[in-house]
Amino acid sequence: MSLKHLPPRLPPLPAKKSAVLSVLDIGTSKIVCLVARLNPGDQATAPRGRTHRCRVLGIGHHRALGMKGGAVIDMDAVEASIRFAVDAAERMAGVQIEGAIINVTGGRLASRLYDAKVAIAGRAVTQADIHRVLEACTARGEAEGRAVLHSLPVGFALGETRHIQDPTGMVGEELGADMHVLSCDAAAARNLMLAVERCHLSVEGLVATPYAAGLAALAEDEAELGAALIDMGAGTTSVSVFFGGHLAHVDGFAVGGNHVTTDVARGLGVSLADAERLKTLYGACLTSVTDESETVAIVPAGEDPERPTHLPKAQLISIIKPRVEEILELVRDRLKQAGFPAHAGRKLVLTGGACQLTGMQAAVKRIVSGQVRIGRPLGIGGLPEAAKNPAFAASVGLLIYPQVSGIEHFRPSRQAQTQSRQEPGYIGRVGRWLKGSF
Numbered sequence: 131m132s133l134k135h136l137p138p139r140l141p142p143l144p145a146k147k148s149a150v151l152s153v154l155d156i157g158t159s160k161i162v163c164l165v166a167r168l169n170p171g172d173q174a175t176a177p178r179g180r181t182h183r184c185r186v187l188g189i190g191h192h193r194a195l196g197m198k199g200g201a202v203i204d205m206d207a208v209e210a211s212i213r214f215a216v217d218a219a220e221r222m223a224g225v226q227i228e229g230a231i232i233n234v235t236g237g238r239l240a241s242r243l244y245d246a247k248v249a250i251a252g253r254a255v256t257q258a259d260i261h262r263v264l265e266a267c268t269a270r271g272e273a274e275g276r277a278v279l280h281s282l283p284v285g286f287a288l289g290e291t292r293h294i295q296d297p298t299g300m301v302g303e304e305l306g307a308d309m310h311v312l313s314c315d316a317a318a319a320r321n322l323m324l325a326v327e328r329c330h331l332s333v334e335g336l337v338a339t340p341y342a343a344g345l346a347a348l349a350e351d352e353a354e355l356g357a358a359l360i361d362m363g364a365g366t367t368s369v370s371v372f373f374g375g376h377l378a379h380v381d382g383f384a385v386g387g388n389h390v391t392t393d394v395a396r397g398l399g400v401s402l403a404d405a406e407r408l409k410t411l412y413g414a415c416l417t418s419v420t421d422e423s424e425t426v427a428i429v430p431a432g433e434d435p436e437r438p439t440h441l442p443k444a445q446l447i448s449i450i451k452p453r454v455e456e457i458l459e460l461v462r463d464r465l466k467q468a469g470f471p472a473h474a475g476r477k478l479v480l481t482g483g484a485c486q487l488t489g490m491q492a493a494v495k496r497i498v499s500g501q502v503r504i505g506r507p508l509g510i511g512g513l514p515e516a517a518k519n520p521a522f523a524a525s526v527g528l529l530i531y532p533q534v535s536g537i538e539h540f541r542p543s544r545q546a547q548t549q550s551r552q553e554p555g556y557i558g559r560v561g562r563w564l565k566g567s568f
Contacts, residue, residue: 195207
């Protein structure tokens with residue numbers, strides 16, 4: 131299999147068909163498995179792109195072992211963690227999971243915008259013309275050692291007329307297209323797939339984590355008017371920008387909440403487990419007037435836990451604050467380099483477990499700018515209260531993705547091409563329609 135065509139292509143979910151889906155959110159700190167039933171919903175009231183009502187049947191999560199910066203570093207440990215999470219979800223849902231949609235967080239996520247043009251000589255645009263121009267965009271987006279995760283058509287152009295959503299039937303001399311191509315390191319994606327396949331599960335699709343989080347946490351108007359989503363995980367921080375209802379940009383880097391924990395462990399001389407507890411219970415990224423008077427109890431590594439040492443809370447915050455500021459400055463600079471400078475009107479939505487640190491919203495507003503809110507999974511039923519928080523946004527987004535995967539363009543596999551040749555004409559088209567609708 132060519133590395134460039136590595137990720138499996140997930141077919142869109144038929145609008146009138148129910149389905150039971152399984153997803154695996156494989157992060158640096160936790161692995162989440164969700165099993166959900168998707169039933170056809172009311173198109174008039176559902177958010178744009180959502181065709182189904184989603185209800186969670188089972189959930190399982192386990193501490194992620196063998197992961198660092200969103201990438202696999204110990205295959206056996208990752209396999210064991212996945213098995214625990216899948217087993218818990220299967221028991222709760224009462225089903226056997228055979229395949230799952232998984233997310234990609236590491237592997238140097240990157241996105242590029244490509245354009246291409248084809249001549250149509252003044253006649254009406256056909257589906258074959260659209261396919262030709264999208265193929266030309268896709269060919270430009272392929273690179274050695276990179277796996278294409280998403281190929282999203284942004285808009286079409288006929289002559290000087292741009293931002294056309296569907297040019298079918300329109301006339302012109304030249305058809306142009308803009309396409310957003312999102313890719314990652316092929317080796318990182320392949321190792322992630324291998325870890326899942328070793329659990330006797332098939333990988334049904336790969337989804338970029340910041341894209342999935344945006345599908346779950348952004349309101350329809352936010353995606354339309356323009357919003358940036360910052361997904362702050364344990365090992366990585368990733369950014370996705372939505373505008374005009376489309377994913378416009380994705381970026382990420384391997385610095386996250388675990389780096390804050392490590393700083394606390396080194397700065398105070400405590401174990402990593404104690405550092406995580408101190409960060410969660412007493413940590414903040416903004417100072418207050420009471421920090422000097424309040425104290426926290428710490429147990430230095432190797433010391434007697436019955437005789438803790440007391441330190442001012444201000445000392446803990448003085449360790450956490452610089453690392454959080456570094457992460458947010460990286461986000462700000464990455465957005466600026468990509469041509470999306472922060473401004474007062476930009477809406478910023480925070481997801482991921484690390485965004486729940488006290489004072490994070492104020493810190494983001496001060497450093498990155500914009501109107502800030504915490505993003506939680508929207509429009510899903512059956513989710514336990516403990517999972518209705520920003521740490522589970524990407525997990526829920528994986529359930530929404532099959533409803534919108536149809537807008538992407540991918541080269542058909544040889545099997546699909548052979549099948550299309552075997553089913554020509556009217557009868558073949560009717561057969562495919564019946565198969566997809568009922």
